[in-house]
Amino acid sequence: MTTTPLKAAVVGCGVIGRHHARVLVTHPDFTVTAAVDSVLPAAVALADEVAASGDARPVTTSTLEEALASTEIDIVVVCSPSGLHVQLAETAVAAGRHVVIEKPLDVSVVSGRRMSELAASAASRGLLVSVISQHRFDPANRVVAEAAHAGRFGRISSGLASVAWWRSQGYYDSGDWRGTWALDGGGAVMNQGVHSVDLLVWMLGRPVEVSAQTGLIAHDRIEVEDVAVATVRFESGALAVIHATTAAYPGLTTRIQVHGDSGSGVVTDDRLEYFHVAEPGAETGLQAALDTANQAAGLVADDQLVGGPVEEDHFLRGHARQYDDISRAVQTGTPPGVTVDDALLSLATVKAVYVSATLGRSVLVEDVLTGAIDDQDVTVGVRS
Structure with missing residues (x-):
């Protein structure tokens, strides 16, 4: 769809980060220009995989800030541990980059609400923020x-x-x-x-x-x-x-x-x-x-x-379909198929499960979504 592929930084180079990289290097609208991980050897391993595919080798850094300063990046793909998702997305948006966040949006509804506000502000500046729900x-x-x-x-x-x-x-x-x-x-x-x-x-x-x-x-x-x-x-x-x-x-x-x-x-x-x-x-x-x-x-x-077996590349195709949508949204300036608010409602539903299990009673999703019940104030007890 694009004449010049969008340059992507993959932040978090574990299993899911490598999965995103495999999708991106085979997608005509994207190329991987940076691999970022606080454990630098993980970033190096991802960069080696990208280079082995025939693409140019991405730069490797231990922080997103270093990557933004050292190479061209159009879109930041957040694949870090879930509790760091919103923090990294904020850094990317502040730098004027599009953002894709691997599920879930974050571990905290409070952070998710902050990301919702940031996504609205980003959209007014022509920046896309989408959450993976392939x-x-x-x-x-x-x-x-x-x-x-x-x-x-x-x-x-x-x-x-x-x-x-x-x-x-x-x-x-x-x-x-x-x-x-x-x-x-x-x-x-x-x-x-x-x-x-x-x-x-x-x-x-x-x-x-x-x-x-x-x-x-x-x-x-x-x-x-x-x-x-x-x-x-x-x-x-x-x-x-x-x-x-x-x-x-x-x-x-x-x-x-x-x-x-x-x-x-x-x-x-x-x-x-x-x-x-x-x-x-x-x-x-x-x-x-x-x-x-x-x-x-x-x-x-x-x-x-x-019926029938699931093909080996089935899971790659799922993400590829969503990246088709992300590319379309970037090129047309229209909302992505999965918005931050979509992801926030799903996150609040998941957190309502934990809050209900902790309190031992039913809870309203709206109370979790709006902060009437603070999901981070509840330490969820599990019975062994």
Whole structure:
């Protein structure tokens, strides 16, 4: 889309930073010009990967400020530990650069609100700030979301977001920040389940009230939960369940379900597993239970068909689709498909899970979002 690729600095060169770099070097609208990490060898390793791909080797620095002073940068991609997201984004915007923030927006709703204000100010200066939520761009999820938004499922009655994954003790021991409130911001819900919560909010509408419990069952030496369950009431009256765990050996599926009085959609591991809507005027009484035909075939792109193995580059394509949108937004000066306010609402919903689990009662998402309940004042207790 661009004649001159946008020059990107990847800040945070761990697993997710390297993932972004792989996407950026294969995208025609971007090039990586800087690799930044407080652990300089990590930045060097990422730069080596970029150079091995055939692109020019990025500069390597231990701070974003050094990178901004030493090379051309159009857009800063924040892939640091979550608790540093907003701080780094503020530095980038102050320097007049576009910003992409890996999920979640931050670990604090207070910081998220500050980022929302900063993003509005940045937009007035022609700067983009977007937050990664690549699964909103997956064809299967788009089919279900668009059906829900268009009323094809009728009155939405319920939903489910389930992430049944496994993370070993070694995973948590591999970095001092992993499994901490200060930098990871939470466990199975904040780190692994945030995308699924975001999809649930995107598909079902504004969440109102959350009631949750969390536990630390299968891991040691971490502060956060490895299992959580919650119920969510939405503005429409719909009810949903959030289930997230890193204690489901050997690691199973991610699942999104949306149900209404005229149809249902199910996405499992980014594949459209089930989709059915009633024909206009169709019987929706007891006899409708006999009509369970799956209408999913042909509704999504070839790489998202029902069933079949997930290709090796599937996860790269998810981010690539969002970078298509980011490039479009930069070039046209229009809002990105995922805004800071979108990410802030999803963050407040996740934090409402933790606040509810700590207080032992249901909480209003609006109270967390506005600061009537300060999510940072609550030290979330997990039961072992």
